[in-house]
Amino acid sequence: MAAFLVSAPSPLMPVASFGIFTGMLVGVNFLFDLACFPIVILFHSEVITPCFARLVPFSRQTLSVRTESQERLITAHQNRISRDNNDGSRDMTYHQLQLQDKVNEENETVLDTVQHIEHKNKVVWFLENKFYKFMIWKPVRVVIPLFFLVITAFFTYSATTLGADSSQVKVYRESNNYAKAIERHFSGFQQNYDDRYNKLHLTWGMKPQNLASCDWKSGDSCTGQSEIDEHFDMSSSEAQISLMNLCHRLENFTDKEISSYGIKRNPVTNKPEIACFMSALYKFIQNTGYLENIPFPFTKESVVPFMKRNFHIYNISSIPENFDRYFEILVSYWLSNGYTHTLTEDFLTYHRLIGEMTIPGVTQCFNRSSYIGTYGTKLRVVAIEINTTFMFQNLGYREGKPIYHLWEKFIQQEVSKMPSSMKSGFQSSRESWHWIKIQETLVKSAVRGVVIGISLAFPILTITTLNVVIGFLATICITMITVVVVGLIPLIGWKLGVLESINLSLIVGLSVDYVVHFAEAYRTSPFTHRKGRVKSMLEAMGLSVLSGAITTFGAAVFMLFAEIQFSYQFGIFVMCTIGTSFMFSFLLFPAFMASWGPEGNTGSIPAIVKALKLKCQRKRTIQTLNY
Structure with missing residues (x-):
């Protein structure tokens, strides 16, 4: 939401209103998810499922198996919390963490056996087995970050060639007859003495x-x-x-x-x-x-x-x-x-x-x-x-x-x-200087929106994941996604106009979605070693991220058939952003976490706060004993 609202201070009415609208949309969506979705889940669990079990007797066995599977996951998670609360756990060595995760992996094998009985989703099974083994393979953990680094460097250069659009806002696509008529009117014929020069x-x-009497609400109507x-x-x-x-x-x-x-x-x-x-x-x-x-x-x-x-x-x-x-x-x-x-x-x-x-x-x-x-x-x-x-x-x-x-x-x-x-x-x-000022404002608004969005991403991700390392790695991934999408604009043949500036206000907001899902899944994993956490992350959120990417990408495809330029361009932009975000979150972020993801309480804000409190308590205790 913050990534969208950074466009609100823009002096351009379309950019500001679109940023406010999308920010409010995300906020309202979050509130409804927070207030209504748990009620729906409880209603399904407490009312619909028991009724269905009474109507279909053979579903009771499946229900009991699922309950056992859930209980095992809850038990593993509670064990992890108890270890985090144990003061001596912060002194665990890397070898001890590996031994502990070996026990957890054995427990997970039991869970997998139970879940196979439940006819486990094949996509989830692929992600936590085949794809997981591929991602933790050492050559892959080295090649993928280097590959994405080269891609980011190329698109960084491409982004530097992005210039302001000198043409007016186009209402229709270039293939539309009205758009062709407007283009030929202004550019299709050689100018003569009678044409209206500035x-x-x-x-x-x-x-x-x-x-002084004008504000962003009055727009261009205020002179x-x-x-x-x-x-x-x-x-x-x-x-x-x-x-x-x-x-x-x-x-x-x-x-x-x-x-x-x-x-x-x-x-x-x-x-x-x-x-x-x-x-x-x-x-x-x-x-x-x-x-x-x-x-x-x-x-x-x-x-x-x-x-x-x-x-x-x-x-x-x-x-x-x-x-x-x-x-x-x-x-x-x-x-x-x-x-x-x-x-x-x-x-x-x-x-x-x-x-x-x-x-x-x-x-x-x-x-x-x-x-x-x-x-x-x-x-x-x-x-x-x-x-x-x-x-x-x-x-x-x-x-x-x-x-x-x-x-x-x-x-x-x-x-x-x-x-x-x-x-x-x-x-x-x-007209001319006014249009140049608009173009200058578009460039500044786009740059300011992207910079502020990325700057806010790190503290927000750090607070939401309660881990400095996870927040930092996620921010790097989001920054690379943003650079690639901006670099795509000149390659597509676009320049920075009103429509592109509106779209750029969405980059960080759309880029952060999938990465933050994986980051939170990594943090809440019941394992302490990074490999176990990566596997748990892919299992818990892989299918959700994949489903979200497919639905959003698929919805944007239908906008390609629109005759209005903004709808058509917005569809392409969403497809590029979602596709790039999906690739980076599914390949680069797991590679980051498999190589440098925090283990145990490394980077954990609660652990850091707790350690500082203990240090202060010990200091006060020593001072008391000295007196």
Whole structure:
């Protein structure tokens, strides 16, 4: 459950919700197993079995034989517990352990004889005899760990090649007609000038979007709140000069810079497609005969004479003495084409990049013959628009992140040169940077989920098995399973996208299942020597693990026929994880335990605690005697 819940803090709604759902599912399943399953067993034992025995008389003999078999197992287990509680048992030598296990194996032979009478399951018999002898054979105990170590090393290298998926989340499988149509729409034809490339904006007057009101529940529907920068002001000479210098810097990028920053060139002029309103405003004034004598920067000294010459538009006497929005006077005149309001190329390009607001008591409206408009407004937002060469559908994480950092570094350097009224500048893209951030979050969420899951596996397994050695060996096995499954993803041809990140949140949870069953069976074995424990482990849990693997793997097979990409991919992922986990738990873990499994009380937490208590008691006794 903990391995699934580590995905809950993810900022991505699908990953977080799936982790919470699977974690809750495991928790509810555990509670029902703990509360309901014992009741079902008792009902079967106390009600159904006696009724069946009365109805079918010959079943009583089988019932009595089973009871005798169970009694023998209980007796052997109680003997082991009594030895563990004996203080002198911790001093038993390796030879004494072997002698004790020899007696236990003789008892087990008797149990096998009884169980053969019971028509013992052939799979269980194979596991505790043929398979057990194969696993404890010394060459096998050496070859299997080395073989799995080589496999893990190969898949570790494969996992390092796993990259973020640049494409959008696919709803349908590639064989589906809808999926083919979507793929051909975006990638099947050569892009032309009319296709929608991403646009980059360098913006002043706005603060970055305030997302304080958004949380993981709101998902993508929450866009935050827009906030105005009250310190932004374009009226000063320093602000106008700094923005003009930035425009010249962008328009004179070298070929290498244009390529590195991903700027699109105009197919006719071959110039970078950069819409900077300061350059356009300056050209308008220089190319208009009766305006060309207005010097730059556009301050009160240069604009007031222009207003006096155009007295049919501007009423100088109505302007307050503290009025300082002279730069906006020329901006309004330029966009409205001299207040004639005839559409121009500049208006179509720049009107959406400039935001104005009226000033109460200052802004004036006029309607004189063919001249209609307002003046005396204040600029609140300005932006420079740059056409790029990438589309967010095709922008990969590896390619897009360097471009994002280039623009981020560029705007920070330029803003640092500007006056205080222009310090709010930032760069943004409507879709591309957001998608790159999602891909980066997917990578971090997947890595964090796997690392936290494996980190939690060791303490949890140690606590549940009450043995440090068993917990350590089980954690190594789970780590190798996780590495192999992650390494399978690029070999299959997948990349790390939303669906893969969701699936990765399940790796540790699915990998730990079979190993922990064997680990607990090894710990509860009535034997003290590792070979006897391995045999008991295979006998007690081998069939359960095999049955669980077959049912889970078989259920995932039916998902291969789904048309939805997530269901299809989830089925393959579950099959790979279950298959890998089964192979490692049935081959590697028994080999580990047959070679390095703890014997007696080695690594036992209760034994360690008991030894520490005895040591403290002896120390206090010695101190008491000394006094």
